[in-house]
Amino acid sequence: MPNQLIDKVSELGAVYTPDSLALYVAKVLVRFLKEKYEQEAVKVFEGNLKETILNRKYYVINKLLKQRVLDPACGDGSLLSAFEKVIYEVVIDEIEKIEKVSLKSLNLTKDLYTLGVDIDSDAVSDANKKLNQINHFFVRNHKILNFDAILPLSGTKFSEGWDRILSDNSFFEINASIANPPWGANVKHSRDFLEKYGYTLAKGQFDIYELFIEMSISIVANNALMAFILPDSIFLPEHQRLRKFLLENTEIKMITRLGEGFFPNVYRACVVIILEKKKPSKDSITKCIRLNKSIRNEVLRENLDLSVAEAKLEHSVKQSRFYSDSEYRFDIDVRNEEENILKKIEKDKLNWELLSTGRGVELSKKGAVIECSTCKHYRPKPRKVVDEVQCENCGALINLGNENIEYIVSKVPNDSWVPLVAGEDVKRYNIKPTHYIKTGVPGINYKQKEKILSPKIIIRKTGVGINASYDNTGYLTTQTVFHFKINENNSNAFSHEYLLGVLNSRVMLYYYLKKYGDNEWKSHAYITQKIIKQLPVPKINLKSEHQVKQATAIHIAVSNLLKLDSYDIELDLEIERLVAGLYHLSEEECMIINETIKNAQQLKAISALTLPDGTVITPKKAY
16 A cells, blocks of 8 residues: 555545445445335325326435435545436336336436535545546436535534535535545544534544544434444444434434455454434334355355345344443344343343453563663653654653664563463463563563452453453463452452353353454454453352352362363363353253354354354253
């Protein structure tokens, strides 16, 4: 990728939509528009007379032809061009169903119907060229404007700025919006500045695409339909505020989780979401689609049309389910028949605040550090390429020449160094340090040793699934390893072994796969401390003899497994039966759990829990 293009991607988030994806999104949006107008037509023209049916068809055709569509981040115009193509094809198809109709009778006016906006003048030029090449019998007038869609007019709130620009261009009543807004672009303005100009989502950790969504919903007409191509980061905990905003202000008509591979040289999974600007009802329905790896590969090889794949995989749930979730999660992989299993798993959850949490030494994998020549303290080498950095101890500037870089982590044992656990060293019920670290380096924060040296659960950050183990040796760890330790005043409530058995269970993996959707390999896969703290480990009521006995049985079984030098499948299955009994699951529900794990991509953390065909988990009570 040329350097100037890399700069544009990081600065503007400018990654244009491939034609095949643009065409799919346009087809989906037009399909929803057509369905909407067909429903309206039935209400406007009642009865079953031939003339009534004909009037309904005219109504739908005219509505589609006069659709006012906006792309506020149009790039090279791929989405708008695809939208125009699909509108034309659908209208022609509908006209052919009507006898003795003339295209000229459709009375298309010279109004502006298609509006594109982009901050990049080169993109505006490309979009104009693409739309000018459209040569249909009827042409919907278009205009591409060059300005910042987030802050259209200086000194006014974004909604007021848009009102003025739309009025100046005689573009009223936006009925539809289609966009692939920038992802991960540099946001030039502060949160306070954006809040002053009317944005409510510019808080905490946010991405620029969230601002485009808020702006679009604000300026389109009521009941307008919107299609967005977004990164799958929308499913992460840090975008809870956006999900809540969408659930309260729109009907979410469809969520399609496509995965990686649709944008060349972009290693990020994407999702298509269709919204209608209206307050949802308790009966609002969301279509949910998730492309698995095999079907996605067929689509990317052009052996399978994306619309056909969608029809094969879709299922529907009530939107209210997302809103009733405490984190407003879009758990689109949970089908209606599985909701009862999730309710059982989520009942009477442990309060994770009973544990102290943290992570390991903030160093790179090789432990690159630089020394301050003034005070002789060290600091981690920064990731960004810079000429000099400030010493964190004395404030002096440190030159980043290669001669100043030292490495305090190695895979080669050294008598004066101690074992270091990296993320890759943490496996289910197992820890094998493969690194060593030099201690006592001034300026390097090895974290609080009283926490590190005491018994704790450690969980690998990177990768798909849950990799947890138990450490009572006091290993130092890297920053890709999370620590969880029961606070001393809560040590009687439950044990580390109990917690570990539940976290490493197939029941918990099932919950994680269903709620967070990480069921296959993807670039930069990781689990966060926040996600871990949302995992529903059952709270033990110490006054309940049954619960105490069940937790104790899990504790004993896990303790026995940890003492072994090698993995024992029978002991693992015993823990699984006890955990299933803890959650009051049935044998049939355990079969659903095992089938889900079997159907997920067989990465290491998942294949380790995939049971041989014919293996049945029968929940076990310890009382």
